[in-house]
Amino acid sequence: GQQVMQIPQYQHVQEGEDFTTYCNSSTTLSNIQWYKQRPGGHPVFLIQLVKSGEVKKQKRLTFQFGEAKKNSSLHITATQTTDVGTYFCAGPGGGTYKYIFGTGTRLKVLA
Amino acid sequence: DVKVTQSSRYLVKRTGEKVFLECVQDMDHENMFWYRQDPGLGLRLIYFSYDVKMKEKGDIPEGYSVSREKKERFSLILESASTNQTSMYLCASSLTLTSGIQGSSEQFFGPGTRLTVL
Numbered sequence: 624g625q626q627v628m629q630i631p632q633y634q635h636v637q638e639g640e641d642f643t644t645y646c647n648s649s650t651t652l653s654n655i656q657w658y659k660q661r662p663g664g665h666p667v668f669l670i671q672l673v674k675s676g677e678v679k680k681q682k683r684l685t686f687q688f689g690e691a692k693k694n695s696s697l698h699i700t701a702t703q704t705t706d707v708g709t710y711f712c713a714g715p716g717g718g719t720y721k722y723i724f725g726t727g728t729r730l731k732v733l734a
Numbered sequence: 735d736v737k738v739t740q741s742s743r744y745l746v747k748r749t750g751e752k753v754f755l756e757c758v759q760d761m762d763h764e765n766m767f768w769y770r771q772d773p774g775l776g777l778r779l780i781y782f783s784y785d786v787k788m789k790e791k792g793d794i795p796e797g798y799s800v801s802r803e804k805k806e807r808f809s810l811i812l813e814s815a816s817t818n819q820t821s822m823y824l825c826a827s828s829l830t831l832t833s834g835i836q837g838s839s840e841q842f843f844g845p846g847t848r849l850t851v852l
């Protein structure tokens with residue numbers, strides 16, 4: 624079946640360093656969504672990418688959708704302690720409306 | 735703002751008990767979902783519903799059933815709880831299933847229920 628993998632699983636960075644998480648799908652995706660889950664919280668929608676090669680920015684966060692629409696990345700510039708949490712990507716399962724979530728990348732920011 | 739509420743934040747049950755997890759959303763969303771979240775496995779879809787009384791199996795439906803009698807309410811039922819069903823259960827809702835002019839498919843999650851089966 625379709626798989627959505629994320630790397631790395633964990634990342635510890637010093638505050639002010641950059642951070643990137645990568646999402647790879649075994650099949651082509653019509654769109655990809657990103658969510659953030661703070662410790663003890665629930666996933667919260669960040670953004671959706673639809674077009675091949677699309678790049679979107681939200682302040683210090685940059686989201687990219689690969690040209691082949693099989694991968695995506697989230698880059699955070701100059702991390703802050705408020706960026707702590709787990710970041711998930713999610714893409715629609717092939718031929719269905721079910722979103723398959725990636726395994727997530729847990730980010731820890733050291734002050 | 736969309737609000738998705740779940741009946742309990744923490745629940746402790748014994749093996750073999752029947753367990754009901756309730757989820758209510760207040761934004762008239764058509765679609766509702768139940769996920770379980772386990773360390774290292776991310777979120778896995780158990781069931782989803784795209785209309786009242788309509789449901790579809792997700793990736794891990796075994797041992798679970800669901801009920802959607804009203805649009806705003808989606809219940810997850812563990813017929814006979816087992817220890818391997820100890821997990822965080824997350825409910826979500828969305829306006830549409832596929833994003834387009836009719837709206838976004840972003841999912842709004844409830845706070846989660848941490849279920850422990852002893």
